[in-house]
Amino acid sequence: MSRKRLLQLFQMHEKYLDLSNWPIVNKLLLNQDDLKLYERRELAVSLYMEQKLTNKEIFEAAGINEKEITRLIKRCLMWDKDTNIIWGFRALIPQKRTTNYQRKAQTSVDLNINTIEDHAKKLPGAFSKLMDDYPAIKEKISKAHLRKIGSGKEPQFVRGKDIHSYFIELCKKEGLGERDYPLNTSDRGKRSLYRYFKTNEFNHFAAAASLYGSEASRNAKKINSNNFEFTTPLLVRPYQRVQFDGHRIDAFFTITYKTPEGDWVTDTIERIWLLVIIDVATRVIIGYHLSFNKEYTQYDVLKCIKNAIVPYSKRVLFIDGLVYHESGGFPSEVIPQAEWALWDELSCDNAKANLSLMVRDRLYHVVDCRINPGPAGVPEFRGIIERFFRTFENRGFHNLISTTGSHPNDPIRKEPERAAKRYEISLEDLEELTDVLISDYNGTPHKGINNFSPLELMKQRIELRNMSPRTLEPFKRKDILFFSLQQKRNIRGNVKNGKRPFIHYEGVDYRSTVLSNSPFLIGIELTLVINTEDLRVIRAFLSDGSEFGYLTASGKWGVSPHSLVERKAINKLRNDGKISFTQYQNPVVVYHEFIKKKSLKSKRYRNRHAEVLRKTKEEERRQLEIQESEHVIERKVRENNQSSTQSSSLKQNEVNLKPLKTFNY
Missing domain, CATH: 1.20.5 (Single alpha-helices involved in coiled-coils or other helix-helix interfaces)
Structure with a gap:
């Protein structure tokens, strides 16, 4: 049989005509007898595939006839599912099994056999045959072992013996009796079932790993369904890709405030979120934000993005002995080309705040970058920022007396809340410590980047290697662009009631002199550009895009600055009957007093008060x-x-x- 005929028979690629593409064998691992037989087979197959000698000459050289050579070549060209390649020369190893054993004989009790023990000795491959003959049993047993819920009401089991009982029930439902396998064996197929569990784990590696904890599950997900590991390409250019994530700081801090009765109180708040954006190529922290909320929101994400783009300026430090290291800083402060710099891709997790419509809109239209959320539940795909958080805690807040440690049983954890209150470790201290720690981190040599400091490496690549990033256009360099929201509202008003034109947004009327003197616009739709950080004033545009002007919130709503989150919170509390105010009272002040009163008993409200x-x-x-x-x-x-x-x-x-x-x- 010709070589091409063999390839057509097995539907193989022509590259396998070249023996250099075949997997090889390490001959040093074979004993003398096996080595002699293997070398004869290898010589015969090689000469046959070269087709330079006749079959008689090959037989004289290797001592193997044409029929045997053809059988060996067919073994070599068989596909190995485990390695995803042909068997090649490996199939020529003496006693090498290239296929799993498949039983062909019946597994029912033979009447000529008197004892079950004698019968059990004659049942090799019986379990595999049962799984092949009854695929429904195989599927249900596999799901039971992996604790998966099927389309119907399928039970879940934890112990192996419970799955074995379920296995026997399935066999009986399929009509298998005492004369049939596995009911005709002493252990009723229990040992074979347990061996099948191992095979099932190997075939469903990721699903089986989840049975052994979240850590094992995350590690298993590092490899995708095609068995190729997710690898990150080598990134050299600064701002080519950045990683974003949030970390709850491992320490407690306090807030000092005056009660409605006029007394000063110092108490702890809930742990604070640190949001960070880090450049992948240089490991530079380009921006951060401290969120006082219980869970960080989309507005916190936008503030972090803004802080990473707007040029940085150092804080005035009030802690004695705390100073910035000379080599530290932020890129937008020490590198002129990094002022207002933009990145090309942002890698983050699948948190709702990260992927909210407002965040995505700002990233698309202001930053003009791609968003790469990555797989859920696998923080290793953002390993750079995860490693930073660990370094940040070890160098910083784990050294505080109010630290919580990395876990509840950490020995460095010693009554952190009590210590925070005793020594009055305040949020102002947190802000100064965080700023100095991150600034110094940027100026500290890093092993992952050949002992350069992150700032040194970025400066070298931008200034010496001409890898300057994109920058934000000047007309976009306003805070309102980061927190703007567009809404459409119809102009209200009524001539019969003498009510001049106005716009209603989030429970508040908005007016202007121009709008009040334009009753012909009643019913016309306006597009509102809203700064969600300050709702006192709203910018309005006509349907053709021309600017109409600024509208001011009516009454006391237009006095104190307040965000959209605060406006919604005030309206909710008012609707629930928890606060009330007249048109002569400032609703923002009433809300702040309510928070202050609640702060005496609630950590959550202390966090809100801290934000206020x-x-x-x-x-x-x-x-x-x-x-x-x-x-x-x-x-x-x-x-x-x-x-x-x-x-x-x-x-x-x-x-x-x-x-x-x-x-x-």
Whole structure:
């Protein structure tokens, strides 16, 4: 039989005509007798596949006839399902089994055999034959072992003996009796069933690994269905891919506030979330955000994204002895090309906050990047940021007296809440420590990047290797773009009732002088661009895209800055009857007083109160910056006026003091 005929018979690729593509054998591992037989077979098969000698010459050289050679070549060309390649020269190893044993004889009791023990000796392969003859039993036993729920009401078992009882019931339902296998054996197929469990685990590796805990399940998911490991391509360019994740800090902190009665109280809050964005190529932390919420929200994710893009500025530190390391910092602070830098791909987990419509919209339209959520429940696919969190805790908060440790039984955990209250480890301390720790991390040599510091490596690749990232367009560099939301509302109003035109959004009316004096617009639809961080003012656009102007919240709603989350919380509490306010009361102040009162007994409300205090400080800081900028402008105007007055007076003096010209004739 020709070589091509053999390939056609087994439907093999022509590349297997070349013996260099066949799997080989390590001859040093064979004993002398097996080695001699193997070498004769290898010589005969090689000469036959080359087709340079006749069958008689091959027989004289190797001592194997044509029929045997054809049988050996057929074994070599058989497909090995375990290695996903042909058997090749491996099939020539003496006593090598290339197929599993398949029983052909019957498994019922032979009347000529007197005892069950004698009968059991003559049942090799009986269990495999039973599984092949009754695939329904095989499927149900496999599901029972892997604890999978089928389409019907199938029972779940944990112990092997319970699955064995279920197995016997299935056999009886299929009509098998005492004369049939496995009922005709002493253990009723129990040992064979247990051996099948091992085979079933190998065939369903990921599903079986989940029976042994979450860690084993995650490790098993590192390999996909095609048995190829998920690998990350080598990334060199900064901002090519970044990883985002949240981590609950392993320490307790306190908040100090004044009660409605005027007393100062210091108490612990729920643990804080640290949200981080890290560059994969250089390991640089490009931005972070501390979330005081019980679970971080889409707005926290947007704040972290904003902090990673907007140029960074150092904090003023108040903890004695705490200083920034000179080599540390953030890329947007020390590398000019990294100011307002954007990334190409963001890798994150499948948390709802990460994949919310608002976050995806901002990433698409502002950052212009891809989102790679990755497989669920496998943090190893974001191993870089997971490793950072462990390093961050070991270098930082695990050294605090209020640390919770990495787990409840960690020996470094010693009454963390009590320690936090005793030493008044505040949220301000947390913010300063976090900023310094991350800044110093960026300037510390890293083994994973050849002992460069992350900042050094990014600076080298951007400045020396010309790998500058994309940057945000100037017209997009406003906070409102990160937290903006578009909604459509119809203009309301009624001439009969004398109600001038207005817009209603989230329980509040919005007006402006232009809108109030435009009753002909009643019923017209406006597109509202809403800054979800401050709902006092909303920007409106007509249907053709032209700007209509700014609308202000009516009453006290337009006085205090408040976010969309706070507006919804206030409306919910009011609808539930937990708070009430009149048109003369500021609803934001009423809400803050409610939170302050609840903070005496609830950690969750203390976290909310902490967020309120942080926003208040940020607003005060912003107002100071505005005032300072206004003072600078006023000073420059005065200086310009003074200089212009002085210059004009000097010019006048120059005119007055100008000497008379004399002429000589």
